[in-house]
Amino acid sequence: MTIQTNSPLVEQRADPFVHKHNDGFYYFTGSVPTYDRIELRKSKTLAGLKDAETVDIWFKHESGPMSRHIWAPEIHYLDGKWYIYFAASEEGDIWALRPYVLECKGQDPLNDEWVELGMMQAAEGDDKSFTDFSLDATIFENNGKRYFCWAEKTGGQFAASNLYLAEMESPIKLKTVQFMLTTPDYDWERVDFWVNEGPAVLKHNGKIFIAFSASATGACYCMGYMEADENDDLLDRNSWTKTRMPVLETDVDKKIFGPGHNCFTVAEDDVTPLCIYHARDYEDAVGEPSVVPKTDTRSLAEIIKDPLYDPNRHARVFAVKYDENDRPVFELY
Amino acid sequence: MTIQTNSPLVEQRADPFVHKHNDGFYYFTGSVPTYDRIELRKSKTLAGLKDAETVDIWFKHESGPMSRHIWAPEIHYLDGKWYIYFAASEEGDIWALRPYVLECKGQDPLNDEWVELGMMQAAEGDDKSFTDFSLDATIFENNGKRYFCWAEKTGGQFAASNLYLAEMESPIKLKTVQFMLTTPDYDWERVDFWVNEGPAVLKHNGKIFIAFSASATGACYCMGYMEADENDDLLDRNSWTKTRMPVLETDVDKKIFGPGHNCFTVAEDDVTPLCIYHARDYEDAVGEPSVVPKTDTRSLAEIIKDPLYDPNRHARVFAVKYDENDRPVFELY
Numbered sequence: 001m002t003i004q005t006n007s008p009l010v011e012q013r014a015d016p017f018v019h020k021h022n023d024g025f026y027y028f029t030g031s032v033p034t035y036d037r038i039e040l041r042k043s044k045t046l047a048g049l050k051d052a053e054t055v056d057i058w059f060k061h062e063s064g065p066m067s068r069h070i071w072a073p074e075i076h077y078l079d080g081k082w083y084i085y086f087a088a089s090e091e092g093d094i095w096a097l098r099p100y101v102l103e104c105k106g107q108d109p110l111n112d113e114w115v116e117l118g119m120m121q122a123a124e125g126d127d128k129s130f131t132d133f134s135l136d137a138t139i140f141e142n143n144g145k146r147y148f149c150w151a152e153k154t155g156g157q158f159a160a161s162n163l164y165l166a167e168m169e170s171p172i173k174l175k176t177v178q179f180m181l182t183t184p185d186y187d188w189e190r191v192d193f194w195v196n197e198g199p200a201v202l203k204h205n206g207k208i209f210i211a212f213s214a215s216a217t218g219a220c221y222c223m224g225y226m227e228a229d230e231n232d233d234l235l236d237r238n239s240w241t242k243t244r245m246p247v248l249e250t251d252v253d254k255k256i257f258g259p260g261h262n263c264f265t266v267a268e269d270d271v272t273p274l275c276i277y278h279a280r281d282y283e284d285a286v287g288e289p290s291v292v293p294k295t296d297t298r299s300l301a302e303i304i305k306d307p308l309y310d311p312n313r314h315a316r317v318f319a320v321k322y323d324e325n326d327r328p329v330f331e332l333y
Numbered sequence: 334m335t336i337q338t339n340s341p342l343v344e345q346r347a348d349p350f351v352h353k354h355n356d357g358f359y360y361f362t363g364s365v366p367t368y369d370r371i372e373l374r375k376s377k378t379l380a381g382l383k384d385a386e387t388v389d390i391w392f393k394h395e396s397g398p399m400s401r402h403i404w405a406p407e408i409h410y411l412d413g414k415w416y417i418y419f420a421a422s423e424e425g426d427i428w429a430l431r432p433y434v435l436e437c438k439g440q441d442p443l444n445d446e447w448v449e450l451g452m453m454q455a456a457e458g459d460d461k462s463f464t465d466f467s468l469d470a471t472i473f474e475n476n477g478k479r480y481f482c483w484a485e486k487t488g489g490q491f492a493a494s495n496l497y498l499a500e501m502e503s504p505i506k507l508k509t510v511q512f513m514l515t516t517p518d519y520d521w522e523r524v525d526f527w528v529n530e531g532p533a534v535l536k537h538n539g540k541i542f543i544a545f546s547a548s549a550t551g552a553c554y555c556m557g558y559m560e561a562d563e564n565d566d567l568l569d570r571n572s573w574t575k576t577r578m579p580v581l582e583t584d585v586d587k588k589i590f591g592p593g594h595n596c597f598t599v600a601e602d603d604v605t606p607l608c609i610y611h612a613r614d615y616e617d618a619v620g621e622p623s624v625v626p627k628t629d630t631r632s633l634a635e636i637i638k639d640p641l642y643d644p645n646r647h648a649r650v651f652a653v654k655y656d657e658n659d660r661p662v663f664e665l666y
Contacts, residue, residue, distance in 0.1 A: 128492075186569075241571050
């Protein structure tokens, strides 16, 4: 078994998400550089994901909701059905990111039909969730409850992006009103933009960790995590503590720049926890005109400076270790 | 010494603030029902504040900044000078609340000249503080550092009102970028509006408590507190815990409705900690047309339903006790 090497797991796929299913396959999705589709691939081995056949299971609309910025899809298997959660904006309002849901009509997500279930719905009485720039939803279960965790800005595109948490009533609707899990508190979460995003859940010895990414999408991008006891009320502010410093950040010597937006899965031994994340292998992002939508009216000079259109965020992997206090260690190698 | 009775300390003064000075006098200010001026009074005894002579030391402008909603003044003595901090909006934008500062040119705050120092200034590099609905600033010192704590909404009038904390560089400017101390997390902070406001600081046996008020300005108004160790970094999210339930709320039997927006001072024995707060003695607020500005164009029917123009929030007092864990107990009597 090869858990990892320093070479990318999958090239040019950002916001990587891996689900190891009960059929023994790793299912992989992520943001494609053109931000115009949702792609799936699967493999019995992690290394096999790199060259596995990719299937485009959904394309963006021409206009209206879900017509721009198809970002950070995750595939989840809930109550016997496959779902994909992703964020999208629209041509008429390109920063109006909202979370959307797809459902697979069959059991083979690479080949069966997918249908749109629409936008994720807030709980009754919640007039705040999904009303502003919101993205990066993930789903997890704890003590018999299912949770939805996402990033949202309140106050427009240049406000702080916080992480919110709520219980789910169904795959398409929340049960509880939003709870703010974390806001950018420390310097390392506030570089260029104030950002907490890309939540991912890891459990170990009675503790639950929600890793997240912080700051803008450049070499300053980095990771921290929130920590709680599995038996505490996850919607109680006092249940959580936060890492004072980043736990994963740019490593110039290893040529890992802006690591973040991770997910967790397990190695082929079904025991070793793995962190799948993305990073660039050079410091200054360079926008690639060929992946920019034709509807983008900016000059070439502006596009070249836009890190969002640098296609070279590669999915990478390392094994998570635990320290003497049972806290995860995020060590690049 | 009479610490308190159930009768009001000062009638028709909301957001009460008391500073016990080194001259032995209690200095009292608060929001007056017309929201058009800043008033001061002083007394050697707390009971004497009720009928002490009041001096109007400042009046609102006719238009522009500081022309409407003169709210929650506090008087502080910093580095040998008197300052008043208050919130105000303007006739042209009545919810554009911002914090302003007055400085006294002499040592007698009731008789000497006051000058306007302008709006409180955010730290270099902080483009978020005082840019939206912000009010209720208080000032305190801890371990040789001076702090500014205030309420601000990010995202307009109907967003959540959070509490923020920062170190001060001078009486008119912050030294550090804002840190979010608390956001409305629990049900009792989210009634009608999501509100944390009215911070007030209390210290006891190495602990620092920041009490605050929560929910809308009706009978649902109530109080909780944040708690930290005095020696911890007060700008670190992990230093603080929050009361899971309110510590002071409406008591129908005692005819105390919507208690909150408190300050702390000390009794005439210079030892007993006192909580000065406001409350109504009936449940449903009734707007009083005579205190409403002439520029308000609403109908009489609307004004009568507006709790902001019910003048009967009276300043009240009780002695704070401590439980076996050295935590403050807020008990009405």
